[in-house]
Amino acid sequence: MGTAHPMYQALTRLYPRSFRGEYGDDLVQHFGDLVSDRGLRAAWTRTGVDLIVTIPRYRLESIMTEHQSATTLSIAIGLLAAGGIASLLTGIYPGLLLLAAAGVLAFAQRGALARAIRTPDSNLRRRRLTTAAVLGVVFVGLYVAYISLIGDRWTVRETLFAIIGTSAMFGAAGFLIAGLLTPKSPSPSPSASTPATR
């Protein structure tokens, strides 16, 4: 058997933390049972394919959970809006379509964004406000640098300053609003008095 179990155990670390935390011990025990019953080669044949198929799948599913997808969504909206604003500044007006896309995306996904904001997590409020403060500092720093460095014509450098600066500005505003809207402490769930559904 040798190093089979430690190696499999190490590979299970590639699964998302939540899955690993819940089933990590079961996976390793299951692998050990397979080795005992069917031999090392058969165990690796089965679990090798399983690892290749399930690691990317569970990783993707983990990314697509509501909270994380709301974060991804917020970043996408911020970048699109920043691109649109930057296009205004640089005079490349077709880039305004990015701003329109950001608006459409924010409107279409307003439910998911609202649910993510209302998450009753006491630490989340602090984290969001801290992120807003950090992005605010980044924005002010970039703005000062932009004012002192900008030349008389638009170059890649100015465009990058504009995109990163406006992203930071949108991010700071978004995180500030989300932080202020996040409950200070977990609010009692209305379902607490009703039977669980599962």
Added chain:
Amino acid sequence: MRYSTGVSPSDPAPFLPLPPAQFHVLVALTEGQLHGYAIMGRVEESSGGLVRMGPATLYGTLKRLVDAGLAEELASRPAAGDDQRRRYYRLTGLGRSVCGAEAERLAGLVRIARINLQPGMG
């Protein structure tokens, strides 16, 4: 959570059709309370060796079934002296109902296939 819009908690319809892996695990659990490794063995037997679940596929499927309320983990070990690290699972009432409904659905499909594939048809 998924029944907040007026659907009865015991209605199997929203779960159908079941993904094959979930159906295989539910069928295995109709035998009673089983731990993960035993479920894998039952699935392999019942499929004639065609379905060979790896550990992560199996536990991912179990997680989905538990999250959906179709299976549940036992708080205690059914057999004294069994490995305390093993976790046992069993069907819930809803799981049994969904498993039966999926079996009926597949049986109907098999009937249609048999009729249409009879010699002289189509």
